[in-house]
Amino acid sequence: MDLLLPDSGLLFWMTIVFAIVFVVLLFWGFPAIIKMVNDRKTFIDDSLQKAHMANEKLAGIQKEGESILRKAQEQQSVILKEAAGTRDTIIAQAEDKARTESARLISEAKAEIEIEKQNAIRDIRSQVAELSVLVAEKIVKEQLSSDAAQMDLVNRLLDEISVNQKSE
Secondary structure: OOOOOOOHHHHHHHHHHHHHHHHHHHHHHHHHHHHHHHHHHHHHHHHHHHHHHHHHHHHHHHHHHHHHHHHHHHHHHHHHHHHHHHHHHHHHHHHHHHHHHHHHHHHHHHHHHHHHHHHHHHHHHHHHHHHHHHHHHHHHHHHOOOHHHHHHHHHHHHHHHHHHHHHO
16 A cells, blocks of 8 residues: 555655746746747737738739739720721722722723724724725726726716815
């Protein structure tokens, strides 16, 4: 039973040692532990506050990013509208230029065709005149082979000339 029940002297000294350890811990140990716990609590509180501020800044940055994105999309749509307008203007100008150029080319071609036509008519007339003179010459040579036929032709021509002069 001696093992279970401590001796009174031992109990006394254990109580004194416990009291000394408790006093040492009370004056030096607990304040250091409490200080460390308070410092840790302050650090955690500061970290939480900084994290909250960072979240608020992040939310502000996200809102700002969204507004910048909206503005960029609006500017993009304005630029696309302007580009479409510019494209339509350029196409219209090109079409007008093509119309005027084609009208000019057509009028030049018509003028050139008319000139070529007049030249062809002149050539045909001169060729017809030459052929007519040659044919007439051959016919006249055959018909005027005798002196009587020549005199008859001269008289007819003189009669035609006198009739033409009277009617004028």
